[in-house]
Amino acid sequence: MEAKMTDQTEDTFQSFHHAEKTTDEPLIRVMALHALAYCERLYYLEEVEEIRVADANVYSGRRLHDKIDKGPDIYSLELASERLGIRGKIDCVKRRSGELVVSEHKKGKSNKGEEAWPSDRLQVLAYALLLGEHTGEQINEAHIRYHADNRTIKIRVSPEEAEKEVEAAVQRAWQLRSALQRPPVTASEYQCRTCSLAPVCLPEEERFSEEQGDRKVQRLFPQDDERRVIHLVEQGASIRKDGEQFVIYLTDGTKKQLPGRQIGSLVLHGNVQISTQCIHFCAANNIGVHWLSFGGHYVGGLQPGSGGVQRRVRQYQALSDPGLCRQLTRRLALAKIENQLRYILRATRDKKQDSRDKETELAIEQLRASIKALSSLDGDAAQKVENEDTGKEPIDFIRGHEGIAGRIYFSLLPRILKLAEDDFLAFDGRNRRPPRDPFNAMLSFGYALLYKDCVAALQAVGLDPSFGFMHTPRSAAYPLALDLMDLFRLILWDIPLIGSVNRKQWSKDDFAVTGKQVWLNADGRRKAISIYESRKQEKWKHPVLNYSLSYARTIELEARLLEKEWGGQPGLFAGLRLR
Ligand code: SF4
Numbered sequence: 001m002e003a004k005m006t007d008q009t010e011d012t013f014q015s016f017h018h019a020e021k022t023t024d025e026p027l028i029r030v031m032a033l034h035a036l037a038y039c040e041r042l043y044y045l046e047e048v049e050e051i052r053v054a055d056a057n058v059y060s061g062r063r064l065h066d067k068i069d070k071g072p073d074i075y076s077l078e079l080a081s082e083r084l085g086i087r088g089k090i091d092c093v094k095r096r097s098g099e100l101v102v103s104e105h106k107k108g109k110s111n112k113g114e115e116a117w118p119s120d121r122l123q124v125l126a127y128a129l130l131l132g133e134h135t136g137e138q139i140n141e142a143h144i145r146y147h148a149d150n151r152t153i154k155i156r157v158s159p160e161e162a163e164k165e166v167e168a169a170v171q172r173a174w175q176l177r178s179a180l181q182r183p184p185v186t187a188s189e190y191q192c193r194t195c196s197l198a199p200v201c202l203p204e205e206e207r208f209s210e211e212q213g214d215r216k217v218q219r220l221f222p223q224d225d226e227r228r229v230i231h232l233v234e235q236g237a238s239i240r241k242d243g244e245q246f247v248i249y250l251t252d253g254t255k256k257q258l259p260g261r262q263i264g265s266l267v268l269h270g271n272v273q274i275s276t277q278c279i280h281f282c283a284a285n286n287i288g289v290h291w292l293s294f295g296g297h298y299v300g301g302l303q304p305g306s307g308g309v310q311r312r313v314r315q316y317q318a319l320s321d322p323g324l325c326r327q328l329t330r331r332l333a334l335a336k337i338e339n340q341l342r343y344i345l346r347a348t349r350d351k352k353q354d355s356r357d358k359e360t361e362l363a364i365e366q367l368r369a370s371i372k373a374l375s376s377l378d379g380d381a382a383q384k385v386e387n388e389d390t391g392k393e394p395i396d397f398i399r400g401h402e403g404i405a406g407r408i409y410f411s412l413l414p415r416i417l418k419l420a421e422d423d424f425l426a427f428d429g430r431n432r433r434p435p436r437d438p439f440n441a442m443l444s445f446g447y448a449l450l451y452k453d454c455v456a457a458l459q460a461v462g463l464d465p466s467f468g469f470m471h472t473p474r475s476a477a478y479p480l481a482l483d484l485m486d487l488f489r490l491i492l493w494d495i496p497l498i499g500s501v502n503r504k505q506w507s508k509d510d511f512a513v514t515g516k517q518v519w520l521n522a523d524g525r526r527k528a529i530s531i532y533e534s535r536k537q538e539k540w541k542h543p544v545l546n547y548s549l550s551y552a553r554t555i556e557l558e559a560r561l562l563e564k565e566w567g568g569q570p571g572l573f574a575g576l577r578l579r
Pocket residue numbers: 039040041042043045184185186191192193195196197198201202203
C-alpha cells in the first residue's frame with residue numbers, strides 16, 4: 001500500500017519565493033527551460049522578447065490541468081531555488097513506496113510511445129531538483145503522463161546528472177538573454193507546426209527566403225482575424241463595460257451589447273466616450289482602441305502588446321543605415337508604381353478596341369520609365385546617381401520617381417471613374433488638409449482608416465512607427481506607418497472606393513460641407529467603413545509566399561516581413577503585386 005503524505009509533509013509544501021526576492025537577477029522559469037529545450041528561438045521569443053500567444057493548444061493544456069483529478073496526493077506546488085537559479089510550479093507531487101515522486105501531465109503524445117520528449121524530461125529533472133532541495137529528501141523518480149496516448153513514462157533521476165543538465169540549460173538561457181539577435185529557426189519543421197509562436201516567428205517564410213524561393217511555404221500564419229473591428233461613429237454615443245461585455249449606449253436611448261472576447265479593436269470617431277474600465281479591459285485583453293477626429297484624422301491609439309527592447313534596438317540600428325533605407329525605399333517605390341501601372345492598364349483598356357487614348361498611353365509610358373529607372377538602380381548605380389551633378393541623394397531620386405508616378409496615377413483616375421463631367425463626385429486632382437471635394441474627402445477618410453491599421457500592425461509586431469525609411473519625420477504622422485501604408489493604399493482603398501463610385505453607391509447626402517471643406521457625415525462614414533472593412537476581409541493569394549490570407553492579415557504579415565529585412569532573412573518585404 002502506498003503511503004499518503006502526512007499533514008506535516010503537506011505543511012512543508014507551501015509556496016515561497018524568497019529566493020526570487022533576494023536575488024538581483026530573476027530566476028529562470030522551469031517552463032522557460034522547457035521552451036529552450038524545445039527550440040532556442042521559442043525561448044528567445046517568449047523569455048527575452050516577452051512575446052506570448054495563447055493559442056488553442058495552450059488553452060486546451062490549461063483545461064487539462066483544470067480537469068486532472070485532484071486526489072489526496074496531488075498538489076500544485078510552486079518552488080524556487082537561488083542556488084539552482086530556477087523557479088517553477090510542479091503539477092503534482094506523490095508519495096509512492098515511501099519516496100516522493102514528481103508527476104507532470106501533458107496533453108500530447110509521448111515520443112513513439114516509449115520515452116519522454118527531451119524538453120519534458122528536462123522540465124521534470126528541474127522539478128525533481130527543486131523538490132529535493134526544498135524537502136531535503138532525494139528524489140529518484142519522476143512521472144510524465146501523456147494523455148493523448150494514455151501513457152505514463154517513468155524517468156529515473158540521478159541528482160548529480162540532473163544538476164549538470166539543468167545547470168547547462170540555465171547557462172545557455174542566460175547567454176541567450178544577453179543576445180540581441182534571435183537564434184535561427186529550428187531544423188525540425190515538425191515542431192513548428194504545433195508551436196504557438198509560429199505566427200510571430202514565421203519559420204516557413206524564413207526557410208523560403210534561405211532556399212531562395214525554392215520551396216512551397218506551409219502557411220502557419222493565421223489566414224484571418226476572427227475578432228471584429230467595431231467602429232463607433234454616432235456623435236454622443238458612449239461605450240462602457242459590463243462584466244466581459246462592452247455595452248454601447250446610443251443617443252436615442254437604445255443600447256447594444258458586444259462580447260468583449262470577440263472584439264479585436266474599437267475605433268472611436270469624433271465625440272464618442274469610453275469608460276476607464278473599458279480601457280483597462282482592452283489593455284488586459286489585447287484589444288486595440290483608436291481615436292479618430294470627426295473629420296477622420298487619426299488622433300492616437302492604445303495598442304497593447306509587448307514592446308521588446310531588442311526589436312526596437314534592431315530597428316534603430318538597421319534604419320540608421322542609409323544603404324538599407326535606400327534599398328527598402330526603392331523596393332517600396334517599385335511595388336507602389338508597378339501596382340499603379342497594373343491597375344491603370346487593367347482599368348483603362350477598351351475591351352472593344354483593345355487600345356487607349358494617346359494621353360493615357362503617354363502616361364503609361366512615363367510610369368514604365370520610372371519603373372525602369374528604379375529597377376536598374378542597384379548598389380553601384382545608386383552611387384552613380386549620388387555622384388552625378390544632380391545634387392540629389394539616391395534616396396531623393398527614388399522619392400522623386402515615386403512622387404511623379406503618384407501625380408500621373410491621380411491624373412488618370414478621371415478616366416477610370418465612370419462619371420459625368422458635372423457629377424458631384426467628379427475628381428480633378430488630389431487635395432487634402434482639408435479635402436475640398438467629395439472624392440478627396442473619401443480618399444482622405446479611407447487613408448485614415450488604413451493608417452490606423454498600419455500603426456496597429458507595426459505596434460503589434462513591436463516596431464516603433466516613428467522610425468521609417470522612405471518617409472521622414474516631417475509631419476505629426478508616423479513615418480514607418482506611412483511607409484507601410486504605401487503598399488496598401490491602392491489595393492485596400494482606391495480600388496474598392498472607385499468600384500463603389502462606379503456602382504453609384506454614393507449620394508450628396510453622404511457629405512457635409514463647411515466653407516470650402518468637405519467631410520463625410522455619419523452616414524457617409526458608415527458607408528466608407530463598411531466598404532473598407534469588407535475589403536479587408538477579402539482573401540487573396542500572397543504573390544511571393546503563395547498562400548491565401550485576408551487583406552487584414554496581410555498588413556501584419558508585411559510588417560513582420562519588414563522586420564525580417566534586418567533580422568537576417570531579407571528579400572520578402574514589399575513583394576505585393578496586383579495580379
Ligand atoms: S515556430 Fe519553429 S522555429 Fe519558431 S519558435 Fe516555434 S518551434 Fe522555434
